[in-house]
Amino acid sequence: MSIAQTQEAQARPxxxxxLLSIHEVVKRFGKRPVxxxxxxxxxxxxxxxxxxxxxxxxxxxxxxxxxxxxxxxxDIWMAGERLDPMPPYRRPVNTVFQSYALxxxxxxxxxxxxxLRAKSAAKTExxxxxxxxxxxxxxxxxxxxAPARLSGGQQQxxxxxxxxxxxxxxxxLDEPLSALDxxxxxxMQVELKSLQREVGITFIFVTHDQEExxxxxxxxxxxxxxxxxxxxxxxxxxxxxxxxxxAQFIGQTNLLDAEVRDGIANAGAIVWRCFGLPGKIVFSxxxxxxxxxxxxxxxxxPDVSIARxxxxxxxxxxxxxxxLLEIDCGNSQVLRARxxxxxxxxxxxxxxxxxxxxxxxxxxxxx
Amino acid sequence: MYxxxxxxxxxxxxxxWVTVFLLVPYAILFCYxxxxxxxxxxxxxxxxxxNYLQLVRNPIYLTVLFRSMRIAGAVTLLAxxxxxxxxxxLSFHAARRKELLYQLVIIPLWASYLVRGYAWKTILGSxxxxxxxxxxxxxxxxxVEFFLYSPFAVVLTLTHIYTPFTFLPIYASLEHVPRNxxxxxxxxxxxxxxxxxxxxxxxxxxxxxxxxxFAFVLTLGDFLAPLLVGGASxxxxxxxxxxxxxxxxxxPLGAAISLCMLLIVVGLLFATERLERRxxxx
Numbered sequence: 001m002s003i004a005q006t007q008e009a010q011a012r013p014x015x016x017x018x019l020l021s022i023h024e025v026v027k028r029f030g031k032r033p034v035x036x037x038x039x040x041x042x043x044x045x046x047x048x049x050x051x052x053x054x055x056x057x058x059x060x061x062x063x064x065x066x067x068x069x070x071x072x073x074x075d076i077w078m079a080g081e082r083l084d085p086m087p088p089y090r091r092p093v094n095t096v097f098q099s100y101a102l103x104x105x106x107x108x109x110x111x112x113x114x115x116l117r118a119k120s121a122a123k124t125e126x127x128x129x130x131x132x133x134x135x136x137x138x139x140x141x142x143x144x145x146a147p148a149r150l151s152g153g154q155q156q157x158x159x160x161x162x163x164x165x166x167x168x169x170x171x172x173l174d175e176p177l178s179a180l181d182x183x184x185x186x187x188m189q190v191e192l193k194s195l196q197r198e199v200g201i202t203f204i205f206v207t208h209d210q211e212e213x214x215x216x217x218x219x220x221x222x223x224x225x226x227x228x229x230x231x232x233x234x235x236x237x238x239x240x241x242x243x244x245x246x247a248q249f250i251g252q253t254n255l256l257d258a259e260v261r262d263g264i265a266n267a268g269a270i271v272w273r274c275f276g277l278p279g280k281i282v283f284s285x286x287x288x289x290x291x292x293x294x295x296x297x298x299x300x301x302p303d304v305s306i307a308r309x310x311x312x313x314x315x316x317x318x319x320x321x322x323x324l325l326e327i328d329c330g331n332s333q334v335l336r337a338r339x340x341x342x343x344x345x346x347x348x349x350x351x352x353x354x355x356x357x358x359x360x361x362x363x364x365x366x367x
Numbered sequence: 368m369y370x371x372x373x374x375x376x377x378x379x380x381x382x383x384w385v386t387v388f389l390l391v392p393y394a395i396l397f398c399y400x401x402x403x404x405x406x407x408x409x410x411x412x413x414x415x416x417x418n419y420l421q422l423v424r425n426p427i428y429l430t431v432l433f434r435s436m437r438i439a440g441a442v443t444l445l446a447x448x449x450x451x452x453x454x455x456x457l458s459f460h461a462a463r464r465k466e467l468l469y470q471l472v473i474i475p476l477w478a479s480y481l482v483r484g485y486a487w488k489t490i491l492g493s494x495x496x497x498x499x500x501x502x503x504x505x506x507x508x509x510x511v512e513f514f515l516y517s518p519f520a521v522v523l524t525l526t527h528i529y530t531p532f533t534f535l536p537i538y539a540s541l542e543h544v545p546r547n548x549x550x551x552x553x554x555x556x557x558x559x560x561x562x563x564x565x566x567x568x569x570x571x572x573x574x575x576x577x578x579x580x581f582a583f584v585l586t587l588g589d590f591l592a593p594l595l596v597g598g599a600s601x602x603x604x605x606x607x608x609x610x611x612x613x614x615x616x617x618x619p620l621g622a623a624i625s626l627c628m629l630l631i632v633v634g635l636l637f638a639t640e641r642l643e644r645r646x647x648x649x
Contacts, residue, residue: 068550088553089562101551105569105647114565115555166555 019044019079019202020170026073027060034060036226042204047196049205049213052223058206062172065204066095078169094163095172100155102147108158109143115166133165153184164199173205177212189215210250214238222246243362247284254335256283256358265358268331272307272355282363289357290337293350308352311335313345327351399622408616418623428607428624435604438522439586445526446582447575450533458541476531484595487524491515491596516598524592529585533578540574572646576639584632604628
């Protein structure tokens with residue numbers, strides 16, 4: 001993940017003109033609503049991830065863009081042209097399927113050439129483009145192989161080449177890495193990201209894996225029960241989740257129920273400075289924002305921009321660079337903290353966090 | 368992993384079955400085909416090739432054999448042209464009507480073969496349903512004779528009877544075509560027609576070959592339809608075998624013809640097997 005994060009820092013800013021506009025899209029299966037009014041704009045060259053749990057409607061949204069499903073409401077536009085009435089074979093998008101869906105009766109070469117032949121590309125052009133596409137995914141040596149003889153990762157590469165060789169305006173990827181084992185998966189994530197930068201094609205990537213989403217995406221669209229919960233850059237959505245759900249789904253978090261009055265948030269044993277509207281507010285506090293402090297230091301200076309609290313360590317899980325602590329703060333409030341390995345700690349300890357790290361979220365998280 | 372006793376006891380039923388119902392009868396048939404019939408109508412065990420020579424020399428046998436193969440070929444083609452679209456529609460486009468239509472295709476198989484044969488007799492006969500209808504519409508003035516007792520009637524009847532046998536393997540192979548391949552093809556810009564030609568049809572070839580083999584082999588060996596609706600011009604090779612084993616009492620010649628048919632069928636199975644391998648491994 002760390003490699004991909006440094007790469008993400010170099011990501012080009014999305015251009016302001018949206019390439020793809022999804023507008024108030026509604027989809028039902030029978031009477032069951034799957035998408036309940038989803039609006040989303042995707043910029044040219046962007047790597048957008050649609051993130052959600054199974055059943056959130058993310059794959060359905062992708063299939064609507066590809067044209068495999070019909071809309072029940074709303075519309076989809078691409079570069080000023082209405083996309084949703086078009087049959088899938090006329091849309092300038094290509095899909096990488098979760099199960100690869102390579103044609104078993106065709107060689108790797110013919111699989112990749114399929115789209116070019118279907119659109120009757122110039123005969124002289126086909127071998128060159130197929131060879132180029134296979135080289136791009138490092139599968140040049142397998143051109144004459146049958147797909148069944150390839151490993152999962154190799155099939156995945158062929159599926160990528162088969163889609164990219166057509167130079168689609170948008171590439172749709174439906175959980176393409178979910179069938180791979182963890183190591184290969186990380187490797188493919190890095191390759192996928194650099195490939196996307198290389199070809200400059202807009203990627204719309206569907207996954208249920210929030211780490212994958214954070215590692216790869218320029219922006220994440222978080223989908224929950226057929227509605228978009230939040231659409232933002234990974235850092236933004238992690239640092240400033242709109243809702244308790246977003247905070248919990250993307251990374252780990254502590255949810256604090258606090259009473260805000262007179263610029264002070266009061267969550268039982270913990271008090272910190274908080275501007276903004278008063279009332280009952282839910283705050284999200286990331287585990288890594290909590291620090292262990294030396295007992296007694298600075299308690300005399302009443303600095304409310306730092307929240308200080310005392311708690312009993314219920315559990316310590318060693319995690320290499322960072323340990324996970326479960327802190328019992330009394331009032332049946334348990335906070336999780338991720339702390340640079342402090343060595344073994346136990347008993348009552350002092351902790352602190354910056355008031356700005358406690359982020360207001362709308363309530364309604366997952367159970 | 369399994370003991371020898373276990374393996375042996377599992378193997379006994381199929382070995383027994385094949386021996387009793389296949390190997391022994393064919394061995395007997397094989398012997399008979401080299402014997403002959405004396406003037407006193409008894410079977411003489413003098414080994415010779417007379418039966419096979421007679422088969423080649425007497426034009427009646429080859430004529431009827433070729434006619435049988437033509438009829439089998441025609442039935443096969445018709446069954447494919449009827450069975451494939453039916454199977455394709457059911458598998459890909461019938462949606463909620465699928466179950467019902469499938470049953471409708473299968474139900475005729477529950478009715479006795481004889482009933483269906485006789486039904487065609489009533490339809491095609493001189494005062495049959497078809498002639499009655501044509502005269503009612505004043506399309507014909509008097510009954511058309513050639514509907515019944517002709518190779519045409521045989522082809523029609525057998526096509527009706529054997530199309531479900533062609534339909535079933537094709538339907539099974541179409542049901543096994545992964546639907547995401549169809550989506551992938553559309554996604555790559557291939558129209559529905561191109562998708563059919565380049566993905567669905569190639570992947571259903573095993574079913575087509577199996578269905579075609581069913582229709583051809585079953586038709587080639589059929590003797591009831593020609594008996595019911597074939598007449599003199601619609602006689603097929605099995606009718607000759609039946610009469611040789613019956614009224615004519617020439618079992619040796621009947622055995623020889625049977626073995627020739629067996630060879631044709633085995634050769635055909637072998638050929639389709641090879642064809643399938645060639646077509647599916649491009």
